[in-house]
């Protein structure tokens with residue numbers, strides 16, 4: 001598998017995704033609590049610059065936007081992102097972008113973000129590329145920044 005390949009067709013799942021996470025009590029058990037927990041451990045104050053990788057329909061990104069953070073949400077799925085963009089409305093802190101390989105090539109400078117977060121997405125990159133991805137996340141994270149993720 002190439003580094004840019006998605007492991008699941010999220011474009012075709014986008015319309016059902018939010019219903020699925022609310023009703024799947026195995027894979028997405030206590031989904032809302034999980035996202036709240038990530039926000040609790042990676043706390044923000046207004047204008048904190050957060051990167052959410054594999055932002056999907058924006059459920060984690062929205063939590064940070066609601067707290068006044070500036071949120072860059074990256075995702076390879078145009079349709080998942082369209083849901084997130086709709087939810088964010090005209091929030092000036094939202095920057096939600098399609099990126100082909102958002103764990104591996106984060107199109108931002110070194111030391112740019114105060115926090116890097118991700119939920120239910122890291123497993124979509126091949127195992128052999130995970131270390132490179134961690135380096136890439138650290139590259140864009142300011143020294144002393146915070147980092148939190150949830151994986152299944």
Ligand SMILES: C[S@@+](CC[C@H](N)C(=O)[O-])C[C@H]1O[C@@H](n2cnc3c(N)ncnc32)[C@H](O)[C@@H]1O
Nearest residue numbers: 006010054055056077080102103119120121124
């Ligand atoms: C299960 S959803 C999680 C969405 C959101 N983070 C959440 O917690 O609801 C996984 C997301 O990862 C994205 N994705 C798929 N392959 C990816 C990759 N290689 N790098 C980053 N994100 C990817 C999908 O498009 C999808 O939006």
